[in-house]
Amino acid sequence: MRLKWVEVPTRRGGPALSTLRPVGQAEAESNSLSARYGKDAQPLHTDGAHLPHPPDIVVLACETTSTTPTRLWSRNRNGLFAERLPDFVQHGVFLIASGKDSFFTTATKGGHLRYDPGCMIPCDARARQSVRFFEERESAVTEHQWSEPAQVLLIDNRRVLHARASAAHEPEREIQRLNFYLNREA
Numbered sequence: 001m002r003l004k005w006v007e008v009p010t011r012r013g014g015p016a017l018s019t020l021r022p023v024g025q026a027e028a029e030s031n032s033l034s035a036r037y038g039k040d041a042q043p044l045h046t047d048g049a050h051l052p053h054p055p056d057i058v059v060l061a062c063e064t065t066s067t068t069p070t071r072l073w074s075r076n077r078n079g080l081f082a083e084r085l086p087d088f089v090q091h092g093v094f095l096i097a098s099g100k101d102s103f104f105t106t107a108t109k110g111g112h113l114r115y116d117p118g119c120m121i122p123c124d125a126r127a128r129q130s131v132r133f134f135e136e137r138e139s140a141v142t143e144h145q146w147s148e149p150a151q152v153l154l155i156d157n158r159r160v161l162h163a164r165a166s167a168a169h170e171p172e173r174e175i176q177r178l179n180f181y182l183n184r185e186a
Ligand SMILES: [Fe+2]
Pocket: 045, 046, 047, 162
């Protein structure tokens, strides 16, 4: 069966396939996580949170190896029971500031997560509680180690948050990224 996966560029008009390298704050693109965190550890986030429709799948691949793990957090961490998301996560309102394309949103809708503290500005007390909630999840991550060459990691971007651990010690790290929508016609 043909998979109806459609590639999603993370920046309008940009390429779908990107090579991710640790960049310092000064060289980073504005509004990117690197602009705020540089080569240090990133906060947990979903990709494309600034898009009206964030991508469903994030594919990360590393041709060689990397000593910087990718951290993952899922509600379904133990396989059986999904951690219930508190009401404030469902109702807190965030602003995605992106010029004339700005819009308000919540961090979860219909069981799907959208969260990126780099581009989502909390607008009420519940949204600020949500920021703390996701910060606390940093202590409950699973780390994917890029210890073998040619590994590919598929992330369910609507249910799992991810983050790069600190890459300050590994400026030469290179990860290829491709994001997809599922079940859509090109
Ligand atoms: Fe990301």
